[in-house]
Amino acid sequence: MELSSRMKKAELVFIPTPGISHLVSTVEVAKLLVDRDERLSITFLIMKLLLDPKVDTFIDSVSTACNRIRFIHLSKYEPDPNQPSKSLFSLIESQKPNVKEEVSRLVSRSESSPGSPTLAGFVLDMFCTCMIDVANEFAVPSYIFLTSGxxxxxxxxxxxxxxxxxxxxxxxxxxxxxxxxxxxxxxxxxxxxxxxxxx
Incomplete structure (x- = not known):
């Protein structure tokens, strides 16, 4: 992805499926993108459905190594003990309000600070396609990233x-x-x- 010379700074929002296997391959693509253009930054919105210390360790190592990739942890989903367990897709769907709230903050920051990057689009894991609705609300394109081969x-x-x-x-x-x-x-x-x- 190459940014137009007219565009000062751009930010992509990445939404991976919870879990280390999807996160690692998605972060590797993000690293390639930010290495191609210094005007690009990437924000990952992290859904935590289960406690996984490997995810936290990995995020810490990437955050230290690359200052244009950052991670925001969404509110943890707390299942209702009286309700039957939901599917992964239902759990991801339940995070839409949290995603919208965080992206609203990014957009507000961009509008209030001239040096901040402008939201350019969403990059979604293949299991997070329900987030296309959120991208549409912000009038930005969404791209699907297939973590498999x-x-x-x-x-x-x-x-x-x-x-x-x-x-x-x-x-x-x-x-x-x-x-x-x-x-x-x-x-x-x-x-x-x-x-x-x-x-």
């Missing part, structure tokens, strides 16, 4: 094509000895594994 993305496209074009339900392969040839994989995938993943 290209083979996983190809597999997702393959599954979607099976369902849409061939009207095949992946669970129909349960117990099958067939092997599926996919353009995204070097070797055929045993269909029974495919069915297990999508059961």
């Amino acid at each position: 290209a083979a996983f993305l190809g597999l997702q496209f393959y599954v979607q094509a099976l369902q849409d074009d061939q009207k095949v339900d992946p669970t129909e392969f349960k117990g099958s000895d067939a092997e599926l040839v996919m353009p995204c994989l070097e070797n055929p995938l045993p269909a029974k594994l495919f069915a297990f993943c999508y059961a």
Whole structure:
């Protein structure tokens, strides 16, 4: 991403899925971006659904090494003990008001201080697409970052094509000895594994 010469400073808001595995790959992309242009800064909005000391240690190390990447911890989600446990997507959805509040602070700071960066967009984990609504409220673009490899993305496209074009339900392969040839994989995938993943 290259910033226009007219733009003084820009800030991206990154929203990763909770957990160290998604956070590390997302931070690595953020480092590459800030290394490309000194006018860019990145703010991570961190959702904490579980206590994970590795996340705090990692955030501390990145904060020390790079002053244009910062982290804001959102209010921790406290589940209602009387309610059944919610899915990850519901938990992420419940953070929308907190995200909106923090981004409002960023925008207010930018408007009140001429040297502050302007909000340029949201970069969202593939599981945080509900935050597109928040980005739209601030009239900025949102981008999806897939933390998995290209083979996983190809597999997702393959599954979607099976369902849409061939009207095949992946669970129909349960117990099958067939092997599926996919353009995204070097070797055929045993269909029974495919069915297990999508059961």
